[in-house]
Amino acid sequence: MAKKGTSDIRFAPTGMESPEKGGVQKGVDLPAATRKKHKSLGLTTQHLKDMYQQMYLQRRFEERAMQQYQKGKFGGFLHLYIGQEAISTGTVFAFNNDDDIITAYRDHGWGLCRGISANEGMAELFGKATGCSGGKGGSMHFANVKEHFWGGYGIVGGHIPIASGLAFANKYNSNGRISACFFGDGAVDQGALHETMNLAQLWKLPTIFVVENNGYSMGTAAKRHTVAEIVDRAKGYGMKSAVINGMDVFSVFEKMKEIAEDVRKHSEPWFVEIRTYRYRGHSMSDPQKYRTKEELEEYQSIDPIERLKSYMLQEKLFKQSDIDSIEEGVEKEVLAAVSFADESPFPEESELYTDMFVEDNPYFHV
Amino acid sequence: MAVLQFREAIKHAIDEEMSRDERVFIMGEEVAEYNGAYKVTEGLLDKYGYWRVIDTPISELGFAGLGVGAAMNGLRPIVEFMTFNFAVLAADQIINHATKVKYMTGGQADCPIVFRGPNASAGQLGATHSVAYDSMYAQFPGLKVIYVSEPNDAKGLMKSAIRDHNPVLFMESEQMYGLKGEVSDEEDFIIPIGKGKIKREGSDVTLVAHGKMYHFAVKAANELAKDGIECEIIDPRTVKPLDLKLIVQSVKKTNRCVVIDEAHPFAGLAAEIGFLIQREAFDYLDAPVLRVCLPDVNAPFSKPLFDAWLPSPKNIIDAVKQVSY
Ligand SMILES: Cc1ncc(C[n+]2csc(CCOP(=O)(O)OP(=O)(O)O)c2C)c(N)n1
Ligand SMILES: [Mg+2]
Numbered sequence: 001m002a003k004k005g006t007s008d009i010r011f012a013p014t015g016m017e018s019p020e021k022g023g024v025q026k027g028v029d030l031p032a033a034t035r036k037k038h039k040s041l042g043l044t045t046q047h048l049k050d051m052y053q054q055m056y057l058q059r060r061f062e063e064r065a066m067q068q069y070q071k072g073k074f075g076g077f078l079h080l081y082i083g084q085e086a087i088s089t090g091t092v093f094a095f096n097n098d099d100d101i102i103t104a105y106r107d108h109g110w111g112l113c114r115g116i117s118a119n120e121g122m123a124e125l126f127g128k129a130t131g132c133s134g135g136k137g138g139s140m141h142f143a144n145v146k147e148h149f150w151g152g153y154g155i156v157g158g159h160i161p162i163a164s165g166l167a168f169a170n171k172y173n174s175n176g177r178i179s180a181c182f183f184g185d186g187a188v189d190q191g192a193l194h195e196t197m198n199l200a201q202l203w204k205l206p207t208i209f210v211v212e213n214n215g216y217s218m219g220t221a222a223k224r225h226t227v228a229e230i231v232d233r234a235k236g237y238g239m240k241s242a243v244i245n246g247m248d249v250f251s252v253f254e255k256m257k258e259i260a261e262d263v264r265k266h267s268e269p270w271f272v273e274i275r276t277y278r279y280r281g282h283s284m285s286d287p288q289k290y291r292t293k294e295e296l297e298e299y300q301s302i303d304p305i306e307r308l309k310s311y312m313l314q315e316k317l318f319k320q321s322d323i324d325s326i327e328e329g330v331e332k333e334v335l336a337a338v339s340f341a342d343e344s345p346f347p348e349e350s351e352l353y354t355d356m357f358v359e360d361n362p363y364f365h366v
Numbered sequence: 367m368a369v370l371q372f373r374e375a376i377k378h379a380i381d382e383e384m385s386r387d388e389r390v391f392i393m394g395e396e397v398a399e400y401n402g403a404y405k406v407t408e409g410l411l412d413k414y415g416y417w418r419v420i421d422t423p424i425s426e427l428g429f430a431g432l433g434v435g436a437a438m439n440g441l442r443p444i445v446e447f448m449t450f451n452f453a454v455l456a457a458d459q460i461i462n463h464a465t466k467v468k469y470m471t472g473g474q475a476d477c478p479i480v481f482r483g484p485n486a487s488a489g490q491l492g493a494t495h496s497v498a499y500d501s502m503y504a505q506f507p508g509l510k511v512i513y514v515s516e517p518n519d520a521k522g523l524m525k526s527a528i529r530d531h532n533p534v535l536f537m538e539s540e541q542m543y544g545l546k547g548e549v550s551d552e553e554d555f556i557i558p559i560g561k562g563k564i565k566r567e568g569s570d571v572t573l574v575a576h577g578k579m580y581h582f583a584v585k586a587a588n589e590l591a592k593d594g595i596e597c598e599i600i601d602p603r604t605v606k607p608l609d610l611k612l613i614v615q616s617v618k619k620t621n622r623c624v625v626i627d628e629a630h631p632f633a634g635l636a637a638e639i640g641f642l643i644q645r646e647a648f649d650y651l652d653a654p655v656l657r658v659c660l661p662d663v664n665a666p667f668s669k670p671l672f673d674a675w676l677p678s679p680k681n682i683i684d685a686v687k688q689v690s691y
Contacts, residue, residue: 076490186423189428
């Protein structure tokens, strides 16, 4: 029988209560954003325009995708990246085009940034033959290997060792490329991360471990599922580390550029925590009872896309009409993608058996 | 009899066993504050508190093994996997530890633990979220493997699983959680592990089907009845130990058998049952035993490919016609 007091025992930290009562604070604490202007970061006005267009494309692509999902145009999971676009965009602008990127299932933004067209992306969501993965992967498995985007992966933490494998091959071949692995705060708790961090530091692999800490792992606040500050995981491995404000594309760009250069020069891994926030539920079936509307609004009020737009206008680099025309262009592109996806054919049934093996006529057990 | 959803039937079983035995606790991702990713554990936190309903990080290997240790040390853990696809990360603890510790220690330590969660595909969730693992685990000595199809079975077998003194895998299905069915309201309703059930009587052909595939077998049988073919449906409910006697008895009556299994074909439950029937009832067979299972390829996302991939009532009807010449 229970000893007196056992029923007061708590293992997992609890949520919705006040910190005084042992509950946890939600969301993420953002570090200060960079104060540098675009020129001192080495960005031209054309860069700004491209960045804005890219972030706006990621946002509108997903908002339209969500509508199509709700209309029943496709099924499966749909995890939206909305709110986190500064991370993919800042990183891709900071990296060389042949640096290798791999991510988890929240992958649409990454794909769009790395050469997947809105058409190919939307068609993949619809499961069409014209999709970036031929309709075989769906939302969780966008990929564009040709442009060094190795795809989105659905097993939490599963792709972390793979990223170091990409780096291993790069070092093996001395090709000057680096790799970067993006994963959520939830994936920090997987053993795969810790095994791989040790390997990467021991073997001095040119790779960056990047946690996109958006405050939540499904319905669990980061402070409820993981101890201490995530970035401090690096210390135990003697790994270089940084914390970045992920709601500001300049901050992501600046730091990721420095880090990428350091990794390339010294062939040594980094561990980076980029703090951000996801606006939507974990996937489409999340009632979001674990957070307040006020908390969400707090982060929406510092939206990374709005922030870049304000900068472009305040610095008088662009007029409102310039912004409008970028947005109209994106809107057209995304609507065209919806039609393209809708009108594209589904894969032929014989496609079920392709892409399993390399041979033309492989053995299948029956 | 009460009509319950599948998820409610499982929850009632867990609830009853938790109130009966304080050593029983449940842990897993989102089981407590979120009330379960699929709401199987809804309300249990309120009732039993943070002591016994415990949210875990996404650390399948860690918390499965922690469960094994807690079981060895006198507790009776229920470990929920959000799906058995993620239990692959915990396979070392299930296969190398839970199943072997008693044997290796010469019987000194027991491991009374239940690993549970949804198994097999649940629509277009892609290659890594769609695998049926029951046959694979049944391969390993030291495990009991249950994969149920109806709320009543779920309740009675879940209670048995929790009371069992060995490691038990209890498999469910995302797509069946909302399914309603009559559940016995007998006090302390228990179904013993290892007992199958004849769920439809028929004289022409035996269909063996469990889990989600059971419902496809029912559909096929209803269609076939219109053509005058009467199927006998056996739901083994427990994959291991397998109720071979029940299957063999039925085959001796119908002389034909189709096994339906949502697993890939190689060395799966269907292969095993086919072998056992030829060993036990060779002289009674009027046709080779056929199987309807997944093709030897990964799950595709695209809807028409997925539909072609998943066994269907049509596939079952075709197989039955093939054996009923
Ligand atoms: C090994 C494994 N366990 C559980 C899941 C189910 N699951 C999918 S996403 C997720 C939460 C992950 O959160 P985080 O890593 O913070 O990423 P985010 O969704 O916030 O981008 C869980 C539990 C899974 N896909 N894989
Ligand atoms: Mg997260």
